[in-house]
Amino acid sequence: xxxxxxxxxxxxxxxxxxxxxxxxxxxxxxxxxxxxxxxxxxxxxxxxxxxxxxxxxxxxxxxxxxxxxxxxxxxxxxxxxxxx
Numbered sequence: 001x002x003x004x005x006x007x008x009x010x011x012x013x014x015x016x017x018x019x020x021x022x023x024x025x026x027x028x029x030x031x032x033x034x035x036x037x038x039x040x041x042x043x044x045x046x047x048x049x050x051x052x053x054x055x056x057x058x059x060x061x062x063x064x065x066x067x068x069x070x071x072x073x074x075x076x077x078x079x080x081x082x083x084x
Contacts, residue, residue, distance in 0.1 A: 058082040
């Protein structure tokens, strides 16, 4: 099992506390501790907004509006969809 303290101690014992290995390890720890991207906010919302504001079938618009409503995405003004 991964143990940050033990791994840090092993790196320092083997290569020293200020070598490249310690720096790489610290950078990996920082990156691992960052929160993951919010998939709805960062990925789905921009896609739905772009799709709903693109000319196309009004049935497509209706489905995208339903998806946006379910995901609580605020949409900009656009042509409203028609239920299939």
